[in-house]
Amino acid sequence: MGKGHKKWVYLFEEGRADQRRLLGGKGANLAEMTNIGLPVPPGFTISTEACIAYYDAGGKFPEGLEDQVWERMSVVEKKTGKRFGDPSNPLLVSVRSGAMVSMPGMMDTILNLGLNDRTAEGLAALSGDRRFALDCYRRFIQMFGNVVLHLEHHAFDKIITARRKSAGVDYDYELDPANLEAVIAAYSEHIREATGSAFPQDPREQLRMAIQAVFASWNNDRAIVYRTVNKIPHDLGTAVNVQTMVFGNLGPDSATGVLFTRNPATGEPGVYGEYLINAQGEDVVAGIRTPQSVAAMSADMPETRRELERLCETLEKHYLDMQDIEFTVEKGRLFVLQTRSGKRTAAAAVRIGVDMVSEGLIDKEEAVVRFPAGEAEQLLKPTIDWERVKKEKLDPVKIASGLPASPGAALGRVVFTSADAVATVGEETDPKKRPKVILVRPMTNPDDIRGILAAQGVLTSQGGMTCHAAIVARQWGIPTVVGCQALDIDTDRKLMTVEGVTVRAGDLVTLDGSTGSVYLGELPLMEPRITDEFATLLGWADESRRLGVWANADNPGEAARAREYGAEGIGLCRTEHMFLVPERVPVVRRMILADEEAVRRQALDDLMPMQEDDFHGILRTMHGLPVTIRLLDPPLHEFLPHRDHLLVELTELRVARGGKGEGGAGAPGPSAAGGDAELSRKLEATEDLLGRVDQLHEYNPMMGHRGVRVGVTFPEVYEMQARAIFRAAARLVKEGVDARPEVMIPLVGIEGEIAMMRDLVVRVAEETMREFGVTFPYHVGTMIEVPRGALVADEIARHAEFFSFGTNDLTQMTFGFSRDDAEGKFLGSYLERRILRDNPFATLDADGVGRLMEMAILRGRNVREDLKVGICGEHGGDPDSIHFCHRAGLDYVSCSPFRVPTARIAAAQAAIKEERAKKGFKADDRGEK
Amino acid sequence: MGKGHKKWVYLFEEGRADQRRLLGGKGANLAEMTNIGLPVPPGFTISTEACIAYYDAGGKFPEGLEDQVWERMSVVEKKTGKRFGDPSNPLLVSVRSGAMVSMPGMMDTILNLGLNDRTAEGLAALSGDRRFALDCYRRFIQMFGNVVLHLEHHAFDKIITARRKSAGVDYDYELDPANLEAVIAAYSEHIREATGSAFPQDPREQLRMAIQAVFASWNNDRAIVYRTVNKIPHDLGTAVNVQTMVFGNLGPDSATGVLFTRNPATGEPGVYGEYLINAQGEDVVAGIRTPQSVAAMSADMPETRRELERLCETLEKHYLDMQDIEFTVEKGRLFVLQTRSGKRTAAAAVRIGVDMVSEGLIDKEEAVVRFPAGEAEQLLKPTIDWERVKKEKLDPVKIASGLPASPGAALGRVVFTSADAVATVGEETDPKKRPKVILVRPMTNPDDIRGILAAQGVLTSQGGMTCHAAIVARQWGIPTVVGCQALDIDTDRKLMTVEGVTVRAGDLVTLDGSTGSVYLGELPLMEPRITDEFATLLGWADESRRLGVWANADNPGEAARAREYGAEGIGLCRTEHMFLVPERVPVVRRMILADEEAVRRQALDDLMPMQEDDFHGILRTMHGLPVTIRLLDPPLHEFLPHRDHLLVELTELRVARGGKGEGGAGAPGPSAAGGDAELSRKLEATEDLLGRVDQLHEYNPMMGHRGVRVGVTFPEVYEMQARAIFRAAARLVKEGVDARPEVMIPLVGIEGEIAMMRDLVVRVAEETMREFGVTFPYHVGTMIEVPRGALVADEIARHAEFFSFGTNDLTQMTFGFSRDDAEGKFLGSYLERRILRDNPFATLDADGVGRLMEMAILRGRNVREDLKVGICGEHGGDPDSIHFCHRAGLDYVSCSPFRVPTARIAAAQAAIKEERAKKGFKADDRGEK
DSSP states (O other), X not given: OOTTSOOOEEEGGGOOTTOHHHHHHHHHHHHHHHHTTXXXXXXEEEOHHHHHHHHHTTSOOOTTHHHHHHHHXXXXXXXXXXXXXXXXXXXXXXXXXXXXXXXXXXXXXXXXXXXXXXXXXXXXXXXXXHHHHHHHHHHHHHHIIIIITOOOHXXXXXXXXXXXXXXXXSSGGGOOHHHHHHHHHHHHHHHHHHHSXXXXXXXXXXXXXXXXXHHHHTTSHHHHHHHHHTTOOTTSOEEEEEEEOOOSOSSTTOEEEEEEEEOTTTOOXXXXXXXXXXXXXXXXXXXXXXXXXGGGGGGTOHHHHHHHHHHHHHHHHHHOSOEEEEEEEETTEEEEEEEEEOOOOHHHHHXXXXXXXXXXXXXXXHHHHHSOGGGGGGGGSOEEOHHHHHHTTOOXXXXXXXXXXXXXXXXXXXXXXXXHHHHHHTTOOOTTTSOOEEEEEXXXXXXXXXXXXXXXXXXXXXXXXXXXXXXXXXXXXXXXXXXXXXXXXXXXXXXXXXXXEEEETTOXXXXXXXXXXXXXXXXXXXXXXXXXXXXXXXXXXXXXXXXXXEEEOSSHHHHHHHHHTTOOSEEEEESHHHHTSXXXXXXXXXXXXXXXXXHHHHHHHHHHHHHHHHHHXXXXXXXXXXXXXXXXXXXXXXXXXXXXXXXXXHXXXXXXXXXXXXXXXXXXXXXXXXHHHHHHHHHHHHHHHHHHHHHHOOSSGGGSSOTHHHHHHOHHHHHHHHHHHHHHHHHHHHTTOOOEEEEEETTOOSHHHHHHHHXXXXXXXXXXXXXXXXXXXXXXXXXXXXXXXXXXXXXXXXXXXXXXXXXXXXXXXXXXXXXXXXHHHTHHHHHHTTSSSSOTTTSOOTTTHHHHHHHHHHHHXXXXXXXXXEEOSGGGGOHHHHHHHHHHTOSEEEEOGGGHHHHHHHHHHHHHHHHHHHTTOOSOTTOOO | OOTTSOOOEEEGGGOOTTOHHHHHHHHHHHHHHHHTXXXXXXXXXXXXXXXXXXXXXXXXXXXXXXXXXXXXXXXXXXXXXXXXXOTTSBOOEEEEEEESSOOTTSOOOEEEETOOHHHHHHHHHHHTXXXXXXXXXXXXXXXXXXXXXXXXXXXHHHHHHHHHHHHTOSSGGGOOHHHXXXXXXXXHHHHHHHHSSOOOOOXXXXXXXXXXXXXXXXXXXXXXXXXXXXXOOTTSOEEEEEEEOOOSXXXXXXXXXXXXXXXXXXXXXXXXEEEEETOOHHHHHHTSSOOEEGGGGGGTOHHHHHHHHHHHHHHHHHHOSOEEEEEEEEXXXXXXXXXXXXXXXXXXXXXXXXXXXXXXXXXXXXXXHHSOGGGGGGGGSOEEOHHHHHHTTOOOEEXXXXXEEEOSEEEEEEESSHHHHHHHXXXXXXXXXXXXXEEEESSOOGGGHHHHHHOSEEEESSOOTTSHHHHHHHHXXXXXXXXXXXXXXXXXXXXXXXXXXXXXXXXXXXXXXXXXXXXXXXXXXXXXXXXXXHHHHHHHHHHHOOSEEEEEOSSHHHHHHHHHTTOXXXXXXXXXXXXXXXXXXXXXXXXXXXXSHHHHXXXXXXXXXXXXXXXXXXXXXXXXXXXXEEOOOSOGGGGSOXXXXXXXXXXXXXXXXXXXXXXXXXXXXXXXXXXXXXXXXXXXXXXXXXXXXXXXXXXSGGGSSOTHHHHHHOHHHHHHHHHHHHHHHHHHHHTTOOOEEEEEETTOOSHHHHHHHHHHHHHHHHHHHHHXXXXXXXXXXXXXXXXXXXXXXXXXXXXOSEEEEOHHHHHHHHHTOOHHHHHHHTHHHHHHTTSSSSOTTTSOOTTTHHHHHHHHHHHHHHHOTTOEEEEOSGGGGOHHHHHHHHHHTOSEEEXXXXXXXXXXXXXXXXXXXXXXXXXXXXXXXXXXX
């Protein structure tokens, strides 16, 4: 029987973990579990070669296949003591497809294959639950009809719906055996009508048909499209896994449960899980019965408890990770149905990693590599204390859900304008005494910066992950949820409605910026702390990484936090926020609106001492470390009043004047004295201001008069800033502080721009050193953020000692996507349709933007060997992007202070993975694509 | 004397044309002229080696130099029969610097060196004009004082001004000999006071000092900076040219004049020029006496006339080009002072080129290479008929001057709004009967398109060469002047003022879009025609060029014109203009504002037949040639009403409502019946519309929801367009027309975008062919206009059969310059400071944008060998950019129909120059940098 033919069928114990190509991913896993001694329900795998042979033969089983199936089936029968098709003790199996790469569109699972009119009665007798057995049977028929016979769900649904109605019940599980029998009969009848053949009562025929269906599903439309899109070869074929069904509901010595080998919330060692006696998996999920803790299992099933304990050890020793398993006890016999690495919180991931190193299971590098770097930020933020919520039986009312734009939980009273936020919080600086507010806005804009700073959290109804609010909030570590479209915000009336609930200014809300959830009222929060384990893990990361990790910080407070979290420098200190301090705004506007250079110079002279103090503070905080200060970047009109406001004001004034003059054909009558003159004056002033704003107005401000273009046209502005920086440095040198300013010119795309600015900065530095009679180290460099900057990087490097990739703008211009517009209008569509795999503003686009960066680095270092290269866009804190930066040979990444730990870990992971790749070590030798 | 030393001094006849390095540019030219037998006033050149030796010796004349100077001077004395310093017949000379490369900042000319108190009297006697001789003398002292002694102009001016006052005259030439003597005395006194030494009366001392001054000027600050900026070596040194002065005012047998070897206005063969008997060059310029035509010279000076005739032949045979010479007759002896290639009109350039080929002077290729390609466009446009202006003694009143944005002259009545333009012109389509208007606007925007189309010419006070008005006008060949800042336009009152003149709506103006001049009233215009010579020249160009020349055309009229001018296809047919036809606008808005796909589809169904007719017309016109149709490109909000208008309207409505409800705290009283309801309805509708406009509003529309992004998010829009194109093609096939549509997807930067759109277009094409039962050839391609498109061109080429570089957008995004903002705000500064050499929107930026293009071509052809590559941005009609396109290996350029002849010539020039470079032939062997 089957002898002399190629081997098509493998018992689980005959396979190996590395035979993914032959046995598919699932088959190889089952072989692995079986071989390490886990009590996996027995079964066998039909190889992918059989599938290929099936196609080669024009859709026929290759010779020997069927014989080998029955041969292996008899082995399984022996192991289980059951028999396939035997009504007295029926062996039931599941049939699953299993390609090398998991793939949607292929045939789903068929459960309980082997049931027929007679074996169903056998199952009823064994379980003592006829309703259960008949329900299994009717589900099997439906599944078989659907996935093997390709009949639509719809027809089966219609039958059972009609039956529920006639039985007067709401749910399927309320149907009694008689009704289920009627459903089974109707299903069978439908199959006969639709296919012209009866539902196969012969289990062998059922299995043959199921195997064929799996083979056929390899080449269904959806699977072909998926493979084409994902570049998976079409000739791999799929394996078929046939496995014994086991039941946890065959009496008080049966059970079903799930467990983790360690606590997935805290990482504490020890088995952690729940189970239900005499139940099926779906009972646990349904939540009708309350499961018991596995920790307390000894009382009911002491032997199983001990067996599980041993199993956990085996599992961790083999998989070297915390595992999450599903198990079933059938008549006292333990079966493991599935095992996988368990999901865990960030805190648990730290604890487990560090513990496993001290237990000798893994080494430090492995602990670093495994930690989900992106989650590090959560460990620095308050979180909702769900344990307390549970313990205190609180009932959180979730009112909305948006995009998790800046992690951490926040609690406060709702305000609807930045002015209200500032007014409510007042001057109190002690974080414990400060009134806590949540700023709710349809969308934030640069005017809202002070409101965002004052708030505990920010919530908007519009915008995406990288909208203005999100960027600013992430920078300052303020928990934020954006794009919460269900909110209907009425700023005028100071209230918002959401699903019928009205939230007014002053109401309490809690929001979770890590998940995007918004809750009405107060939930308990847990304050963050950097645990010893986390510090240990970060230390290990530092041992491995090659990339430097710097931070973006605009003031001494942020700089101090960045240092605390391990930043080795400031990669981006923006100077525009310094211009937005309220008492400075009039001076800034005077500077911008100046008609003559003299007036502008006077305003700049007034601004200089303020800027000097700003830089003094940051440079002092970062003593001994470089501080990269970017000269003014945004377009000047950002500092002026909003055009819309002026236009509305002007129209109102015009209407007012028009009204007064009504009698006299537009000309004001002689009686219109003082008030009218005042009105005219106001009107004129507003017209004037609007005129100036209009002059400065830009069609595409992103690509307008900003950055170095301001420096070229008004060199006195950059000169003032350079002077303020160097004066601060000179003062610090005299105070004995090691100040290391690096002056960064934004938006450079042309050699002449940086050449001119470098000359200016160097001149000011030399003048200042002479004036103060001191010397200090400094460098002049540039952002690379317009595509041309990258294309002519060789020319630019002649005048720049460092490059810092401003990947936010570089991404915008390389794609031609205005971020603010793309996220609201079409980026969603692009991600949905998989035209883009990732949001390029969150994860660096290696194929496009990355290519430009590599080109810039190559060309730049060609001209200046020791060119220092960093990145200071949002991507500097994104793990995937950090991996790219490592590969591209950057010197450092710079990110918001809260992401510094993330960056330290991601940088280490990149280095370790590279090292391993060199050694030919594959981190994930299970090879999932 | 001087024997045994290196040769420092060369008589003109001792030098050669190729000794630019040794003799400087001017010296080599004088040698060349002398050697071909032109009667150049004799003289000699002191070599650049002498200058270098002078510096090497620390500022001393090298040994032998002075001796050689006097030696050569005596040869010159012999030739002229005059003697240096001899009062009875003084030899006077000019002294000029002459480096290898002409260079501002170096010493200017000194004329009449050799004059002193005694030789001045000699000159007076010879010329019989003492006033003239004394004036020469005082000018010489002033020049010498200024350029040799470095005294300021100012002091000399003060002296002569005081003298004019005391003499009671207005102009220097009114000073009589006595007064001039006084001036000379005062000048000399000033020199003695300022320098401590007297003005040198010894001509030899004068010459020594002048030579030294020329040497010294090589290293003055301005010259050094100029060399640094222009990368000219600092060690070349300058030569010094010493040449006999000749005088045309020594009696009735003397004269002075200028002539061209052919007519510079028409190109007609034959000597063309003017002269004055017994006069100096400045008399011709001063315009006090009317010069006579050289054609009529035979009567006065028959011998000179014949000599000039022979000279012209010699000159053209030697220089192989039309020459412009200055000549002087001194006592019957003819001298040529200067010869250079003569400036000529575009029409003359054509005629001369073609004539010279038939005369055997040059070959066809040379005729093509010489033609200034950029001027071809002028030959297709009306011009101001200056001959008639002169003949009819009209007095043109030029009121302003702006940027020449679109060539050609236009005449019409001023209108200040597009609506007025359209209303005035009405429905008349016969160009002869159409009322002629000039549209005057501060700045145009897309709403003005119909106004521009209706106008004869366009005039704006703002904007640059590539602002909206300029682009649209060039495309349609409408003469346009932009950025005419002197105009103060009051659109409300419908008038403009400029330098005190008020121009009202309805007044006539004439403007010249080739020069940027604006005239009050009517000037005679000359209609263009393609002459036989021009057709010949274009034919020769076609023989040489490799690049195809296509045109951008949006309607059948433009397409026909493009064909007429020689376009070989349509490279860009924009479809957005088709949406702006007034009767379609409501349908388009309905489509855009649709909440549901069904409503949108209905609107699209209404639009389709209109689009189909558009395409039918163009495809028919271009039968047998490809027509590249770009699917909808601009952001949708461009088709909606302007936000400002809505905001003003809304504010007015709100104020109106607020006024009515004043009594009742904002709530309308019960008496406010019908009018109020109407008001509320309007208010609500306006609020709604503003809300929709705001939803579609974009921060950076250039980088927003446009192009393929509209195609991805609303595929039904592109589907409608594709269907309209293919239905038109199918109908044409049935009509026996060879329709060749090429569907172009704009703004592609991601593989998935073009993959999705290609699928859609191919599906529609196949459906349409099936429906009509015909086949037609078609291609699907893409614009490359976002930088990422170029970076991943390999991926994109998998789905695109052609690339067309949209260099307008590509330039914007590569530089990060929004054109509309850059031109008004900082581009001027950049060009002034030479941070940019050219406006990158006019001339393709080869270093940055060009690098991206080359990369795209390489990557694209790597994947698809027969990828067709073109360009359809504004640069497609710019000669320099066309040269780049040729080098980069493009298949074709596409430009506005009026630029097609320019492109044909430029493409040929690029090919010829490449061919010559291969052969080592240098087109300009005079080697000017």
